[in-house]
Amino acid sequence: MELHRVLEKPLVTEKGTLMSEGGNWVLFQVNRGANKHQIKQAVEKIFKVSVLKVNTLMMKPKYRRFGRHMGKTQSWKKAMVLLKDGDTIDFFEGA
Numbered sequence: 001m002e003l004h005r006v007l008e009k010p011l012v013t014e015k016g017t018l019m020s021e022g023g024n025w026v027l028f029q030v031n032r033g034a035n036k037h038q039i040k041q042a043v044e045k046i047f048k049v050s051v052l053k054v055n056t057l058m059m060k061p062k063y064r065r066f067g068r069h070m071g072k073t074q075s076w077k078k079a080m081v082l083l084k085d086g087d088t089i090d091f092f093e094g095a
Helices: 014-022 036-047
Strands: 007-010 025-030 051-059 063-066 068-070 078-081
Touching: 007 036, 014 025, 025 036, 036 051, 063 078
Parallel strands: none
Antiparallel strands: 007 025, 025 078, 051 078, 063 068
């Protein structure tokens, strides 16, 4: 898989913010077919940081109501990346 297709978007949530303050963790939504080695290579190459550890988990779909019809969202993959001390990734530069 090409490295620019591995990372889909950063996850900026309350839980992710607490993880980044407590340790040096960053959350990403990644391609469902990506493995830990590809995620590590993509983060290191795109953001020029050192990755120590990658944890992944599949998020289950949620059921949603659209008027009188029921549907569900797609499942997606979350990656939690531990960076080396001193390395940071700023998603909101200049904000």
